[in-house]
Amino acid sequence: MRWRVPLGFTTALLWLCLPTASTGAEDYPLFLRESWRIQTSILAKESGDKISRPDFRADGWYTAAVPTTVLNALVRNAVYPDPCVGMNNMRIPDASDEFNREYGLAKFSHLPGGRNPWADPWWFRKAFTLQEGLQEKRLWLTFEGINYRAEIWLNGRKIAGSHEVVGMFGRWTFDITGIAVAGGENVVAVEIFPLDFPGLPAEPQLKAFGPFGLNGGPTGDIGKNVTMHCSVGWDWIPAVRDRNMGIWQDVKISATGPVDIRDVQVVTDLPLPDISAADIRIKADLINFSDAVQEGVLSLRLRPRALGQKEAAFITKTVRLGSRETLGIAFSSEDYPELRVRNPVLWWPNGLGRPDLYEAEIGFEVGGHISKAERISFGIREVSSRADKVNNWDRRLFFVNGIKVPVRGAAWVPDMMLNHSPERLRSELRLWKEANLNLVRIWGGGTTPRAEFFDLCDEMGLLVWHDFWITGDCQGTWDKGSQDYPYDTRAFLSSAAAVVKKLRNHPSLLVWTAGNEGYPREEIYRPLRDDILAGLDGTRPFIPSSGYRTPPEGWGLSWPDNKAAGTYSGGPYYWVEPKEYYRLVDGGKDWLFKNEVGLPSVPVLESLKEFLPLEPDPEVKFPLNNVWGYHDACEDNGKYSLYDSAIRRRYGEPRDLADYALKAQLVNAESYRAVFEAVNQAAERTAGVILWKGNPAWPSVSWQIYDWYLRPNAGYYFAKRACEPLHIQLNIVDGNVWAINSTRQDRMNLEAQIRLYDRAFRKIREFAAAASVPALSSREVQVGKPGGVLPEGNGFVSLHLRDKEKLLSDNFYWLSRDGDFSFLASLAQADLKVSARREVRDGHLVVRLRLKNNGSGPAFFVALRMGNKEGSEFLPSFWSDNYLSLLPGESRDITWSADDERSPGEVLQLKWEGWNVSRQVVNID
Template sequence: MKKNITSVLLFAFCFLLCSNLYAQKNSITQVKLTDFDLQSEYLVNDAGSTISTTNYKSSVYWFPVKVPSTVLTGLVANKIYPSPYLGLNNMLIPDASDKFNKEYNLEQYSFIPNQPNPWKKPYWYRTTFKVAAKDKGKVFQLIFKGINYRAAVWVNGKQIADSTQMAGMFAEYSLDVSKEIIAGGENALAVKIYPLDEPGFPDKEQLEAMGPFYLNGGPTGDIGKNVTMLCSVGWDWIPPVRDRNMGIWQPVYLRTSGAVTISHPQLKTDLPNLPDTSIAKLALNLTLTNHTGITKNGTLSVIIKPENFVGTAVQFSKGVGVNSNSFKQVGFTADEVNQLIIHQPRLWWPNGYGRANLYRINLKYTDNNGVSDDTTFVFGVRTVGSTSTDINGYNRRDFYVNGKRVHLVGGAWVPDMMVNRDSARYDYEMHLCKNANVNLVRIWGGGVTPPDAFWDAADRYGLMVWSDFWVTGDTQGEFKGSPDWPLEGNVFVKSVISTIYRVRNHPSLLVWTGGNEGHARKELYYAMRDNVIAMDGTRPFIPCSSGFAKLPAGWEGAYPDNKSSGVYSGGPYAWKDPKEYYKLADAGKDWVFKDETGIPSQPPYNTLAKVVTNLTWDTKLPFPLNNTWGYHDACTGAAKYDEYYSDMVSRYGQPTTMVGFSDKMQLMNYTGYQGIFEADGHKLNETGGVMLWKLNSALPSVVWQIYDWYLEPNAGYYAMQNAVEPIHIQFNQDDSTVMVINRTFKGTGSLTAQADVYSLNSKSLYHRSASVNLSSTGTTSIMPLKPVLGDINEFCFVVLKLTNALGKVVSRNTYWMAPNNDYKPLNNMDNANLATKVIKAERGYKEDKYSLQITNNSKRIAFFIRPQLMVEGEEVMPSYWSTNYFSLAPGESTTVTVSAPTAKIGSEKPSVLVSGWNVKEQDVVLP
């Protein structure tokens, strides 16, 4: 018996050893190069051929940086400059514009001796890396996912690319370095990054709270001469980024493969029998490239398997030969390959409409030397489409997923000020969006098309993505700038093609647009439109994200219907009484599809001190402001922060403490976002959607966000979460009726709606219930409250609740009403008592999750209850709450859940801090 065991173990060892040797022989690797050194050409006079040698020594100190990293990010990390995110630190860093530096005396801060502008010359990035001897004879590709603005590359003393070949912020570059790589030894890489061709001239800095409107893109919009992140010169929500984000802003990889490589794979999915979705047909096309002078014959193998659900994999293979030093286009359709027909497919649905089911495809090319190349990516089985309808002279754009119309709710997503984001951060932000019941994230045209990790997260969380190309009316001539910009059309076109290749397989991508509130010149407009049709062809293209810009006569419009965009920006961007949004929605017009509106939305108190690092009141300004607020966007521009502030004071009373000020601003946030989304929702089948300007922030900011730069949601986030939940009860503020909204594709079943009206001291003034049953997507009014509220001439609460046949609460909602919008009586509410009980605690590999029961044990309404997940006195961010800033009627109880990344909680014991407008704080320790 012992002998048999020994034999088995020996066989297993030999098998594993041989398998490992085979895997090493045929391994395909893609190594991320991260550890670089950085220095300015002002200080380094050596040539690239010298810097890119392994024995290079410099008499100048080089700064260690982690790539991806812009130059400014690297210098901040090395403490050469302070963090521009904080306070007024950005005014301690010189700008890329000489004229601007002189205006603000920023030249004094240049770290380069006798050079007032440290950004005028290129910067060098240098690294060394080893390549195994076993990889001798392999094909090596150096992949740059994104540089800004131009680059020249040297490997082991030889130049691979120059600054005419690598230009623009949005193109991906794959450089063949097979002849230059030394297998079995040390290798050196030097990258020379050039600044923007035209740095752009920023507008005057926002150095005053309640200061003037910032001219987006600067006074002339000349940043638009480049193909870059246009907002890096400053917008009314982001200050100028001093180096304009020059650098290596996306990862760099060294890819090792065999002689034949796979590139540009595209997988198209079709549901040919809609509305029947029982059969899906797939089509695959890709390019095989032979890098040698010998014809290669091999086999292309394809495996398709479920990614996030249990199911059966399918596979097939086909022999394919590729001539020497050439490429071959390879394609398969379901008519040719039975395995590309999927019966009963698990479809990818947007958030709120179903599960975001994903599949993974593996592609492998094998020749007589083993595996030459393989690649894999995730996709979803789904179709998207669009139509337009004329509504009283306004074209409304409608979108469809899997043959069903979807109502879009979400908003614009903007890049970090210094494009500092990683895969974890993208996951956190997209998870926050999903948790808010957002189903659409818009990539705004003045920002960047985000890295792959963003798209992967959007796919996972079921978030549709609306992707603008890099055009805005503020730089391309609609408002200012020029249609002649960007100056190098070829750089723009190359970036368009590269971006389509990169993101076209993501199921989250819903629509391409030709830019934001403006059009590129004709040849660039058609470069976008025609390449989307030719290289993608599976999703719509609309001319721009705006109703402002009209296409010139004779230009073709949206694809495929050749109509206008059918979406409208223009705000309002300032805080409005909820009744105003109902007037806009009822009038229709540009609210048939509103793709930009929003309100100033200040963070809660616990992150406010991080946004405005100096909270000392300047008594020349309204309490508690100082001019640091202005730099973090408290201005009188489109956001009209001054009106936001004065409306808060007139409604809720003058604050006397910073905490009170912050709490009252959260009441403004909640009612503002509630008004936007409920006004749109009550016209659910008559509008295409409503989108915020904006969801997030580029730096710590006090305006236009549902969660802040620190990932802290404000009360408006939870107002949106509630207002766009799948089945929702609400009070319509145009006709004072209670309405139930069904956003799903399924019937609601039998529901009971309940309406209660309470006085300030929680005396019951009205109670009524009614039955409701919606068979499909739509709305229904179930009871009028106007006669009731017309007889109440005092402050009151309207509390709504919707329960199913089992008595489970499906939706709850609370409003506070007062004659003449005088909500100051809230300041005198009697206290309520809460009891919080932990129901369930789950420790996960990636996330921890907790369920709590919160009960109002008193005879008073518990108003604006806010639970926070805490570790060692600090709130865990992000935290994903099922509800927050909610209210409980006397004796009412509710169950709430919260989850957070396990890494954010760590080994410490978390707790939940429960507070509220009129409740005593309690700290509940979690198991």
Template sequence: MKITACRLLLLFLLIPFLSKAQTETELNSGWRCIKADELKANGSQVSATDYNVNQWMPATVPGTVLTTLVNNRKMPDPFYGMNNKQIPDIYYKGNAYYTYWFVTNFTHKKPAAGRTVFLNLRGINYTCEIFINGQKLKADDAQGMFLRQSHNITQYLKADGKNRLAILVHPAPVAGKPNGGQGGDGTIARNVGMQYTAGWDWIQPTADRNTGIWDKVTIQETGNVRINAPHVVTLVPGVRLPGAKQDAAIIKTSAELQNNTAKPVSGLLNYTINGQTVSKQVTLSANTTTEIALPALTMNNPKLWWPNGYGEQYLYPSNFEFTEGGKVLSDKQEMQVGIRQIDTKWNEITNSRQIAVNGQKIFIKGGNWIISDAMLRFSDARYDAEVRYHRDMNLNLIRIWGGAMIERPEFYAACDKYGMLVFQDFWMSGDCNGRWIDPAKTDDQWTRRKYPDDHSLFLRSAEDQIKMVRNHASLAIWCGGNEIPPPDDILVPLRDQLLPKLDGTRWFIDYSNSAEMSYNTDGGNGDGPYGIQNINTFWQHKTFPFNSEVGSVGVGDYESLQRFIPAANLKAPKFDGKKESVDSVWDYHKYIGYENSIKPYGEAKDARDFAMKAQLVNYDQYRALMEGFSSHMWEWYTGSIIWKTQNPWTALRGQMYDYYLDANACLYGLRSGSEPVHVAYNPVDGNIIAINNGFKNLNNHMLVVKTYDMAGRDSLLTQVFISIGASSYQKVLSLKSQVDALRKKDGVFLSVQLLDERKQVQSNNFYWLPNMDGEYSGLQYIKKAKLNVFAKQLANGKVEISLTNPKGGPVAFFNRLALINSTTKQRVLPAFTADNYLSVMPGESKKVVIEYPQTVKDRLQLQLYGWNVDEQILDIN
């Protein structure tokens, strides 16, 4: 099934912008485009409202040239099969091939005296020429992928309100050769833009290098004075506890006021939050922009913002207003504010940086993020879904990798909502920017070290993007680049001037694996490993104490593979003990090997069988990864960041969910291993480890450990009361001899549970352990389980599943739940399942809730299948 059939269903509940102007309208429809060298007319002509563009191609804006071509079926879907190879690459065709005119009509009358209208462009890649109603706008800074533009277009508007906007978009000057290297031949980094578009080890090249009007275009009307770059800083001194009565917080605010007139303007700047207002009377000189700082505001007993797993993510609605003469509203900016304070210090025990929020140390459990969609097809709904998946994995941080971009305000709004701290890189990478000798690169290290070509543009873009996102509660760390710092003439002003002036409240690290972040006394600092590992490694091998990139495999299930791999290419990879051989399409989509890890479950019969067994490996890998880090917190580690948790295209590595937002078992294994309160089994020494990420001691909790054999017979190994200190872990007892005896021949199931004083389950961890030879021999002959399943609709967008495994049979092992369209039998995506790839013990009942977009009105059914449970498709009552 191709991509268009699976974007099911990203148009659900939208999230608000962090900062929103009251008078702003988005121009996101009615656009048309044409290849520039096919057009004889000039910009003055095509921007005239009577110039006929009806024969031009409908354009997607915001979007890239390639997005428009794919949407118009001029190019095939580059995410399917080997289609991307059919699309002409800009390096070989030349920049003119992807140079396009974009045109749209819009209605906005020339305003009355005292009013001003602006055209705002949040992202054009890479240079542009802008015309309105036959007139060319002055655009001295109209270059670079990230520098926003704002133009006063009041004088160009027509009295009748019927206007035309025309924009000629040119690609970046250096396309970069897509030669298979990290960032191709590296020259893509000569631009101030994204580096991954020339290809990486997790993605094929993007043929147009994402040329286009890729971000929002808006028309904004204000009075004589416009509010720019509002800034809110929250100070929360001391050590706080979630839910407790709070000491006061301090809120400091400022804004840039732009006087658009040729005379001085006096007025009142207000900032309001939680019913409190601070104000300042100002007089602004003619045609100037002036930064105005307001008096500090004290908020008593504030509701604080906490990272995921530690407390509520409370957001206060607030706004800035400027009124001329204290009477006429000139402009208003609304935003959501999370009151919190982020600090860092060096942990002398771990030799790594430690992060605190509101005075409390936070053990970082993070994921690396590239970009939501490789072709920049962003939406509020997709951002919300992706960040929610990270919340559901019990993570508390997302790192934005330096080969992409400063993420959009809508992404940050989702992180504010779900409690995800953000580690934001600037636009550098060790691969392109010269950290290593690389024969795939055109230029030597000394030359690459000076990239990009225009350092002034980099700094101006950085200044602009800092202002764009700095008010978000979730933004926690600024980073100069991925695995390498910027050149000194960028690094020094960025670190010592721009960030202190424009922000000053976050930790800045010069590069992602700097020794200032983390230092292993056995070998400095670094990243990785990135591939499949023996799960014992996570427990017993000490790696970098704040590892910015560590990860593993991530193939989706068979349903996922079918979406982008043609049927003829759905062949299981084969491993001969030395090398894994894969189909050409799998290889093109950057498959990373499972090597010997499938064989213990039995040789894969076909791609479907391989995908099912891969999910067992996925679950085990990521649960063990986070258990290994968490079981050494504050002793070996202050955190880890998984490489990586998402893919912006149809890749076959490093993902907890696929491009179509369909979760695989990585997500649920990581969710288990990352629980805020967790009990785990150390496979190396047999110890039961109790982990408490919270700020309070847990007393009188009951630990219950059982095993189940392949016939479903259970054995109670221990049931004991334990207490766990705040923000700590402890070894409870070793059960190695008992467990080894029980798993000796066929392997065994191991259930580790923690119950609180109300007998409520706080952690429910279920392992399948191999026999003493490392084989899952028992799973290969386990009998079928008869799982009774019932599904009922709880509310719009919410279904409850009841699962019962009758007594006397085996464990109903590793069951996958999915909601499907009753007609097409295709999955509803995204779907947020409280638990999945789950097992039900004999005599046990479980309930699982699945949430999905409320916009879905189709008749749905439940699909369920498991390792030893036959597929069932049931109606929902």
């Protein structure tokens, strides 16, 4: 350990041990979240200087908790119905008067005369008290996200106008020293203005199997704003009636001394392929907000977050700042050898290693008091990208710490009304991680999520692909919208700069793209690429578009290699025969790196009951009704009719809704497994695959592996299995068996066990074969039989991959030459026994289960649910496996856990049933 302590060692060490001991502001930052009041300016006619005074009476205003949109708050106050249920969204007026006239929605307005509730500004008001002891501090008011424009008032004083505060993705900090009252009551009032251009929604999906409207509406005008494009409606989300106007991210008060620390950047350099040492560089701005010269001690400490790891570095130096001076400071290993970290613990993406993190603590002390202290979490890792050619087609490769990452991911889209609590985000991203995915794509028509999202991705090893707020649907890619959108260049670029500064230290952030299937005009594109991304970040690649469009020559392509994007969207977004994915992967450039592929994905029965009426409609195929159409059972991109036909043709006409939902799970399972396994097999050729999408924006029947209630469908578990680190799989086209190794370690001398059964589940053949798979590769298992192991006609194939007695992977296929699985109906009832043992692990209740098939046939497609003793299911639930099949006499160990803490003595209720397994319910004491 080397130390450089030129001055102030004792006081600096005190600060590092007790970072708030001398601040006088132990409770800061103060987040302003609860007890807001909101009201439309139509009814609250007073001016901001009056509304923002403590003596103003907000009688009749609605209560709200921030972050929130206006519509979200009004739904919580029962002014409008929950738009996620049934057809309720068609009982709420829209921001577009033209749309309201067309569909008769004005009559649902809560305002006098049916006035459009979203056409005028809304007031957000919050009273709060600042503690004593802050009189000598500088006070700051920060808004992390407002949609769309705002005027901001504090204690009768206007501190920002709507020409300054504009754009959904901006971040604003205001000096409120001398305006805010320490030890007394304060009031902040924010007048939120609607979008400049609310856009016209597309024709709503009022019939099942009907057409989808145009994504982004018929004109694409929503793209004129710097906002969430999909709020006007897409083919997986209806129009959000208020376009999500509101305060959609945190509001906070912070306190500093005369000198503040801003824009800290931590950069890690690895001399690859050598990873035995890492150089750390840290940059920041010191800003003296006082008129006096300030001299103090700048302190820096680095330490791993992992328990038992040694401290990496501790440095102090004296700094002098002139009146109102901004000083850029830098620490590097050239000046401070302590910043060369020996044998660092590296950050790795999910499946390639642990996502180990470090913390940098940086502070400035003046006169024995901390003026500002900041803690930054970061990972020691290096990301890079390279474009190459395959058959003269462009392919984009990504690397972490010099290792090529086999990207397995899904797109993430925001909740319809931006209901994203930290707890929900943790649950969603845990679902991502436990599905063995390693990437989350932030889609360009949605939002940049709140800070907790990226913290969680750091902790879980989930790489993030970040599109900026551009979509081809609004950008003229498909003759709709315009390349001139968005209009406000300053708002876009200032928002982009704020986002880059906020996110650039996150090790999970892999790549920036200029937009989804498009890019902005040159006045935005070039400064975004060259000044903001290369200049303010410069540590990760940039690609010009997720797919379809390439900027004109001279604008610059990807950074830093100036090559084509090499990634491709384009689906398919509809059901195809699972075998087709193998042909697609083998046959064209799109699958060299496929960043959008998916299909309709009906949730399980329990979720369908939450948002759809259960009565069938005689005008629609049994057992559906037209409300299914509003929840995305439509044609065009998703072609729901193909998916519905696959359910009926492959598994038989449904007896009822429960049977339909069960058979849909079989289609989900087949399809999502095939997507990933087709790419697995072509590991040498393909660089990655990203689902469209992983999650829904609202209760939907399309494009998801878990639903809005956080219940995974069967496709989730079959994707999880296909993406496991060591995997055995069957090529369902040619019958060959493959072993997949997605880890950094070679796995040699394994054994593949293969069993074939006919349609009546009579064993045809059983044998074993050797399997050795180098790291990050796929290898065919030599089965010694021409034509592989496909049974003649219909039947089953069971695969197990073992290392001696240890089971590494298993897979079970039901197969039909002509896609007719009616033979499954003749499977004999299975005798499945389940035993359970409960324990507490890391403060959370865990249940370990052993399943044993005591019958003479398979226990096929067994689904398990865990709930309380009244039968209410715990959501989300995390199963190590589900929708599984067991051979006769086979046992399987699985686990269940939940995110929330549960009493160790709580009685649990376990339910299970399968295709040929009767429903059973047992209590677990």
